[in-house]
Amino acid sequence: MASGFSDVLIGLQYGDEGKARIIDTIAHEYDVIARFNGGSNAGHTIESNGKRISLHQVPSGIFHDDKILYIGSGCVVNPEKLMAEIAEISALGLSLAGRFHISSLATLVQPHHVLVDQMTGGHIGTTGQGIGPAYADRALRLRGTCLLHIRTGDLLSHPENTFKHVRENLEVTLKTMPGQQLDIEKTMQAFTTAALAMVQYIQDDTLFMPKLAAAGKRILFEGAQSFMLDVVKGSVPFVTSSATLAAAAYVGGDLPPKFHRKTIGVAKAIMSRVGNGPFVSEFGGVRSEEYCMADRSVNSRDVEKKLDVEKLLASADPFEVGKALRILGYEYGATTGRPRRVGSLDLVQLAYAARSNGVDELYLNKCDLLKDFARTAEGTIPLVTGYISDGHPIDYVPASVEIGRAIKPVTEGIACFTRDIAEARKPSDLPAELTAMLKRISASVCPVRGIGVGPAREQYVAFPEDSLKKTAA
Numbered sequence: 001m002a003s004g005f006s007d008v009l010i011g012l013q014y015g016d017e018g019k020a021r022i023i024d025t026i027a028h029e030y031d032v033i034a035r036f037n038g039g040s041n042a043g044h045t046i047e048s049n050g051k052r053i054s055l056h057q058v059p060s061g062i063f064h065d066d067k068i069l070y071i072g073s074g075c076v077v078n079p080e081k082l083m084a085e086i087a088e089i090s091a092l093g094l095s096l097a098g099r100f101h102i103s104s105l106a107t108l109v110q111p112h113h114v115l116v117d118q119m120t121g122g123h124i125g126t127t128g129q130g131i132g133p134a135y136a137d138r139a140l141r142l143r144g145t146c147l148l149h150i151r152t153g154d155l156l157s158h159p160e161n162t163f164k165h166v167r168e169n170l171e172v173t174l175k176t177m178p179g180q181q182l183d184i185e186k187t188m189q190a191f192t193t194a195a196l197a198m199v200q201y202i203q204d205d206t207l208f209m210p211k212l213a214a215a216g217k218r219i220l221f222e223g224a225q226s227f228m229l230d231v232v233k234g235s236v237p238f239v240t241s242s243a244t245l246a247a248a249a250y251v252g253g254d255l256p257p258k259f260h261r262k263t264i265g266v267a268k269a270i271m272s273r274v275g276n277g278p279f280v281s282e283f284g285g286v287r288s289e290e291y292c293m294a295d296r297s298v299n300s301r302d303v304e305k306k307l308d309v310e311k312l313l314a315s316a317d318p319f320e321v322g323k324a325l326r327i328l329g330y331e332y333g334a335t336t337g338r339p340r341r342v343g344s345l346d347l348v349q350l351a352y353a354a355r356s357n358g359v360d361e362l363y364l365n366k367c368d369l370l371k372d373f374a375r376t377a378e379g380t381i382p383l384v385t386g387y388i389s390d391g392h393p394i395d396y397v398p399a400s401v402e403i404g405r406a407i408k409p410v411t412e413g414i415a416c417f418t419r420d421i422a423e424a425r426k427p428s429d430l431p432a433e434l435t436a437m438l439k440r441i442s443a444s445v446c447p448v449r450g451i452g453v454g455p456a457r458e459q460y461v462a463f464p465e466d467s468l469k470k471t472a473a
């Protein structure tokens, strides 16, 4: 019998590394693109032929109409958000008919999950999409006789009973929130309509993925939220609520690990993080964290775009430099619109993530933005190349948030380029300074196989295997 294989692609930093655009670029090598974790908290933006879409639940790969798209049992699915996303996809003239499948074992995000997340997720800085409460109910299973964990397959087998449980969960939750004005009838009506519309995509064959692999299909698993936000391995509690590491693909993606071929990591040349939590290389440190988590009236894209970017960039204050880089890199959340905290590329963190996940090859996005460092006071690209913890060098990211916050980064300034590389399409189009930096990353982290030089599909430079030989420049 023919046998296919599966690769796993994950983000190696704190999310928003541009995973979707890399998937869009390499999708032609695969038959199936599958999600294995998370839900509508993910925000993956792709651009193609002038079309731009922010995906939240539907796997990337929608621009390739011959691909099978799959949402695995490790995901949490919000029917209303999903149907709205499908409407947006259809409006672009793209069809999901016959090729989009949701595991009948995936968990439903119910209205009370969203409510609880919005009431309680503030300190973590969650996306307010109900993700944590949905995973919590998945583990709790039952409250008395009321079903807390409801799966998409329940909509196929006993829809009326399912809606009864969803309503009961909402009513019980509302009793604990005096003063909450939510209209139960309206909420249930919207949920029911969307859930019934979603039924057509539910795949009740729980061997769907093993059958595809056995039939020779090439599968790409698409991670959401990224390694540093893993529910166990990340900076707990400032993390998401699912397993985001590469190995999780073989739990939440409904395929045995024997099909695994390679692990692909995606990072970006100027890092970002949304929500609270340690971020060693952040420009402006805790001040930036507090500013980005403050009210949108002070820090929204609309407020920041009125600032003088060149003045901020030339400032001696890293906090101001960070603001400039956020504006230039359009670092605002795709799901929440929040400003993202911005930091320099941290090679200790990147190598740690690559080793933890056994990453075989690396893609680095937003390399075009590195040229902006030429207009800073130092005029060099800052790279974090060492961590000092309690007076000693360490080569890992500590489990403790307190220790993580106390790390002193060792930062090196490397030569910057000034040329615009948005039109670069092959390695020889790149400035020597950037090639030297990529060689260094290939030697110290893992081989770089491609870089992004702009947001559009064609703004990409591929490196043939071994072209950035392990010789640090």
Ligand code: IMP
Residues within 6 Å of the ligand: 014, 015, 016, 041, 042, 043, 124, 125, 126, 127, 128, 129, 130, 131, 132, 224, 225, 229, 238, 239, 240, 241, 274, 275, 276
């Ligand atoms: P939650 O996943 O909504 O519970 O949020 C938990 C943390 O993960 C927060 O800091 C979020 O900002 C972060 N997070 C969740 N999804 C994403 C994503 O797709 N990109 C970046 N950060 C995310």
